[in-house]
Amino acid sequence: MNERELELELEQMLADSAQRLFGNEVTTAQLEAAERGEWQADLWRTVEDSGLTRLFAGEDDGGAAADWQQGLPALLAASRTLAPVPFVDTAACGWVLARLGIAMPDGPMALAAHAGTESEGAVARSSAEGWRLDGTVDVPWGRHVRHVVVRAVDRQPFGRAVWLLVPTAGCQIETGANLAGEPRDRLRFDDAPAAAAVVVESPADEAMLGAGAATSQPSSPSPLGALMRSIQIAGVLERVLNQTVQYATERIQFGRPIAKFQAIQQQLAMLANEVVAARMAVASACAAMRAPGWDSQAMVAKVICGNAAGRAAAIAHQVHGAIGFTHEHSLHWSTRRLWSWRAEYGSEAHWAREIGTRAIREGGAALWPRVTAPQAA
DSSP states (O other), X not given: OOHHHHHHHHHHHHHHHHHHXXXXXXXXXXXXXXXXXXXXXXXXXXXXXXXXXXXXXXXXGTSOOOOHHXXXXXXXHHHHTTOSSOHHHHHHHHHHHHHHTOOOOSSOEEEOEESSSGGGSOEEEEETTEEEEXXXXXXXXXXXXXXXXXXXXXXXXXXXXXXXXXXXXTOEEEOOBOTTSOBEEEXXXXXXXXXXXXXXXXXXXXXXXXXXXXXXXXXXXXXXXXXXXXXXXHHHHHHHHHHHXXXXXXXXXXXXXXXXXXXHHHHHHHHHHHHHHHHXXXXXXXXXXXXXXXXXXXXXXXXXXXHHHHHHHHHHHHHHGGGGGSTTSTHHHHHXXXXXXXXXXXXXXXXXXXXXXXXXXXXXXXXXXXXXXXTTO
């Protein structure tokens, strides 16, 4: 086998494993329990025992050493089932830790987002015992994760970037939830010891991690977080399309399935277009992760997927009619996640402004090469 064939074999193996695992293990009862605030410990244990959480970790760290292109089908499979555990977040943290040369710990993890400006957010301090963290950060699944990956600012000298792996034990937790009922908590760290830390001073290294010079605003959301949510949106959009087509085929009106009516066919075609656009956007972003400048593609993916989430949810509810808005019908499990995730780690409006700001900063001469060959640019 050549190298490309080996890569494709790994991609297929990961995709098949994820489809079997999440397809068999995720249930409506788990979704309902998770929305009541119950941690799905058994499901998480099954997922972690499968090894899929270490998609991007190195082989010496018990991982598959996959790249984002190879791992994308597995991430989409988990998203399609609405798995009520931070699988995508944990896998993405594993990618960051692998880039930093930090061993990936067991248990669920999440990527922290700053709460407010950087000076008010996470601040790192070096001591004789190691690095410590002070500050408040927003953390998806914060009450359940064991570790948080934080990009903090070094207190001395102030402004230097420090990436820390911080245990959540002992932190103060302000609980919250998004529209889908998923935990969206705020964690307060006071002189918290880091399990590991890496100082990143090179702008190129910061850009590879999707931070630093990647955005024009110091407190801007993480492009990596934007890519995570884009992938999850793309996965759920596939679920919404399948569910809507099935409903239109089974729903009988005036003696025939409503899928036979031209107006419904047009709606389904528009929905399929949104799904394909989102899928291609995340595929392009994941392919770009091998090279510097990947964050631009992550921004584009979030804009496309955010817009698709809004339009697809509207179409799905139009086709389903009144039944789709009821709690008894399962469509709401998908659409509430779409509405929530499109706003997390930066809305499409935020990233559209960022893309425009970057284009203006780089000048007109760089615009056409970036549009026609974004990875090369």
